[in-house]
Amino acid sequence: MTHGMRGEVYAPRQGGGDWRDNAARYALLPLRIFLGVTFVYAGLDKLTDGAFMKDSGAGSVGDMMRAVRDSSAVPALVDMALKSPSGFGYAIALGELAVGIGTLIGLLTRLAALGGALISLSLWLTVSWAADPYYYGNDLPYLMAWLPLVLAGAPLLSVDAALRGRRRGRSGAGYQ
Secondary structure, three states: OOOOOOOOOOOOOOOOOOHHHHHHHOOOHHHHHHHHHHHHHHHHHHHHOOOOOOOOOOOOHHHHHHHHHHHOOOHHHHHHHHHOHHHHHHHHHHHHHHHHHHHHHOOOHHHHHHHHHHHHHHHHHHOOOOOOOHHHOOHHHHHHHHHHHHHHOOOOOOHHHHHHHHHHHHHHHOOO
């Protein structure tokens, strides 16, 4: 049995395509929706939680960072966050919100996914580093989940795809 090479990633097979072609074309969409909704929710949850944005106290970002400082892989990152815990809390919350919205609508998707990966990496190296065994921590799977979107972007049902199609339409119109 031989396998043919396709010239374009999302080009249908010569016979018009089948369910496998459609599944391949839309494979990243559930991941985009999950990560986008999760990060929008996480950002909004932090922004609306009065206790989280405080420098100290039960449920505060400051107390959380002090609790994980000695068990983190990179204590210097925690020390930076502890210089202004509420500022760090707002930066994380707004970053999660921007990443989630960008991922959901597919705007600058690769950049948004890179931001999500960096947030997940920083949380893995600080907050969930002490999880034992390592796969009990939730930030490492999020980091890995962002990588396909960093590599592929949002080729379908996205602002990026609409803009790409519009640019192609303008550049092709001049040659007719």
